[in-house]
Amino acid sequence: MSIKLIADSGSTKAEWCLLDGKKKKTIVTQGISPYFLTAQQIQELLERELKPKVKSSPDEIFYYGTGCSNPANVKAIKTALQNVFGKIKISVDHDLMGAARALCGNEPGVACILGTGSNSCFFNGKRIVKNSPGLGFILGDEGSGAFLGRKVVQHFLYNTFDPDLMDRFNAKYNTNAIEILEAVYKGPLPNRYLASFAAFLAENRGHYMIENIIEDSFNDFFFNHLYKYKESWTHPIHFIGSVAYGFKDVLKDMCQNYELQLGRVLKQPMDGLVKFHGQMQGLK
Numbered sequence: 001m002s003i004k005l006i007a008d009s010g011s012t013k014a015e016w017c018l019l020d021g022k023k024k025k026t027i028v029t030q031g032i033s034p035y036f037l038t039a040q041q042i043q044e045l046l047e048r049e050l051k052p053k054v055k056s057s058p059d060e061i062f063y064y065g066t067g068c069s070n071p072a073n074v075k076a077i078k079t080a081l082q083n084v085f086g087k088i089k090i091s092v093d094h095d096l097m098g099a100a101r102a103l104c105g106n107e108p109g110v111a112c113i114l115g116t117g118s119n120s121c122f123f124n125g126k127r128i129v130k131n132s133p134g135l136g137f138i139l140g141d142e143g144s145g146a147f148l149g150r151k152v153v154q155h156f157l158y159n160t161f162d163p164d165l166m167d168r169f170n171a172k173y174n175t176n177a178i179e180i181l182e183a184v185y186k187g188p189l190p191n192r193y194l195a196s197f198a199a200f201l202a203e204n205r206g207h208y209m210i211e212n213i214i215e216d217s218f219n220d221f222f223f224n225h226l227y228k229y230k231e232s233w234t235h236p237i238h239f240i241g242s243v244a245y246g247f248k249d250v251l252k253d254m255c256q257n258y259e260l261q262l263g264r265v266l267k268q269p270m271d272g273l274v275k276f277h278g279q280m281q282g283l284k
Contacts, residue, residue, distance in 0.1 A: 004277055005058035005085075008098055008269050009065035011036070015270050019278050020056050026270075027053045033066055034073035042080035051084055060089045062277055064098030064269070095269075096121055100128060102272025103238035103264050110232050110263075112225075115241030116195045118144035120225045122235070132225040137191040143221030145195030145243050151213045152197040153180055165209060172200060202246050214250050222254060236263030240272075 004019040011033035018025040029049040067073045074092045081090050100111040100123035112120040118141045122130040137146040155161045156169050184190045204210045226232045245267040255262040
């Protein structure tokens with residue numbers, strides 16, 4: 001029975017799960033972005049943060065991560081993993097494939113990511129056969145944390161919120177137009193900065209302005225992405241990510257209203273990936 005190491009890595013955090021028979025061990029390290037780290041730097045990170053905690057040497061590694069639709073990035077990560085764990089079987093794939101396998105398993109379905117950013121695809125049970133283009137947080141990312149947060153910021157800067165919400169916003173963030181514009185146009189990682197304002201929506205549910213922002217943002221995702229797949233009308237639509245999980249009641253209502261079949265809604269991929277890769281080992 002082979003020992004498997006599964007990774008789900010973003011740019012800030014990576015979650016690893018070591019499967020040894022029916023035993024599971026979870027390890028968290030810094031995230032790995034091959035756009036910002038060389039193969040040598042990735043190797044050093046793995047040697048420092050991961051290898052000492054992996055007591056059983058894996059026979060196989062399944063790595064899903066940001067930036068891994070780029071062949072050069074795949075090569076860098078695979079090289080680093082081989083240098084750390086030896087010439088074992090290593091599979092490196094992008095985060096959308098990880099989401100699809102975690103959500104759909106071996107069955108066909110539409111898989112959607114709604115986290116800091118957003119993405120979607122139609123997965124035929126083996127591979128991704130359709131992918132609505134992801135345009136990033138400036139031109140796209142409908143329904144994502146960055147998209148929702150941008151709407152919140154717009155309502156604040158345009159003074160669209162009613163006095164009650166303006167007071168709540170000021171009490172929570174204590175910021176102003178100058179600071180916001182500086183952070184968005186000159187600061188690092190503006191998508192994450194904008195996404196941080198999505199929490200304001202979760203904390204003020206029930207207010208009609210808040211509900212309108214959430215519904216409008218998800219409507220944009222449905223119309224610009226889900227409606228582009230004819231399979232959306234014949235297959236379950238699954239969602240993964242902190243935004244999807246936090247507002248799953250809205251997604252459920254929208255799928256019912258549009259006569260679409262809502263599938264799984266998961267906060268993160270790892271449990272689904274463990275089930276997918278562990279099914280041959282008797283894991284459930």
